[in-house]
Amino acid sequence: MVDPADERATKLEQAFHTFNLEQIIGMLREELHRPIPQLRANLRPIFEAAQTQEMNLLSPPADFHDWLQTPLRQIQTGGEARANTIRARYATLKQLYDALIDLGVMDNNPAHGCPLPPPEHSQAPLPSTADIQRLLAEAESTDEELFAALTLIYQQAFQLTELLALRWSALDFSRAELMRARTITALRAESLAALKPLLSRAGGPLHAPQKGQRVFSFKNADDVRLQLWKTCQAANLTPTIGPRELRLASLRDFPQAPPGSGFSNPQAYERALRHATTLTELKRSK
Structure with missing residues (x-):
């Protein structure tokens, strides 16, 4: 066979x-x-x-x-x-x-290291901390899965690709640590609390990691964006807050060592932090 x-x-x-x-x-x-x-x-x-x-x-x-x-x-x-x-x-x-x-089809990634142009950064100012708290409060009252996802983006600077791929086996609740693609991140208390209802639904800390299942059931990044947009609408937030803005706000509001935000490269972390700072100053000048 x-x-x-x-x-x-x-x-x-x-x-x-x-x-x-x-x-x-x-x-x-x-x-x-x-x-x-x-x-x-x-x-x-x-x-x-x-x-x-x-x-x-x-x-x-x-x-x-x-x-x-x-x-x-x-x-x-x-x-x-x-x-x-x-x-x-x-x-x-x-x-x-x-x-x-x-899947064992290839041994190495031939695309790795290909030279690319620098990313284009939006100059839209970041949402205020108060607006983010309104967003999180609305999500917490209506959708505990979305609330946990947004909490990880805001508290731990998670990217959408990380969220979609995250499995329970990557979390160590006894140490409050999470293994990411490039680093090990210490979970903030708010992130840990937001994940606990999902963990209970998945069978608890003893069973969920063994099943190898994903933490979040979102189909793709657009699914997350759609739910986030609906929540912004419900919270009367204009303009709406996107995942990227929420992640940059994390760098603004929770300065920490690069591994805590998922960065293994200190230079990349500094670039992202400078961009977040620039957008913060842009809002203050308006």
Whole structure:
């Protein structure tokens, strides 16, 4: 009898050789944690270019990073894609390769280290602490899962991709610690309290980690954004608060060592902190 995992890997390899993007997305949508239209839009330019040039994306050439610059940047109307679009395409491709590594299809990520343009940062001022507290109070009264998610974003500077991938096995409640992709974070008391109702629903600290299940049931990042938008509407918050603004507000309101905010690179943490400070000063000057 063929191992189902081996059969899945074989089908993925075949799909890559025929550049069947739809089949690949269908088989890996759970691992990629993104809406299908977004996956399709981000990966299509790369797959179309590879098919035209008959490039094997499972075993790309040594100059793969140079080659990627064209499909990452091209747009149908001519000209060059915006920096954040380029970075989104790259992030999706890198995540795709990471999923293939986890499944044993590949041994390393050929996209890793590809040079990218710096991100474009919004200059919209950050929400006030009072507005964030109104948002959290509304979420706590209506949706304990969303409340826990927003608490992790605000208290621990979580990214949406981290939330969607977080499993109970990454949490150590006895130590109040959480293992993230690059660091181990000490959970603040508010974060720990927000997670406890979800932990109880999942079977408690003895059973939930063993099941390997995800902490949050959100389908994708857009699902979180939609619930957050509805909660902002209910709390009469205008403009609405997005996940990115909430995370930057975390750096403003809870200064801590980089690992506490999920940063393993001190320079990256300092850049993010400077940006949050700039947006705070922008609001004060208005």
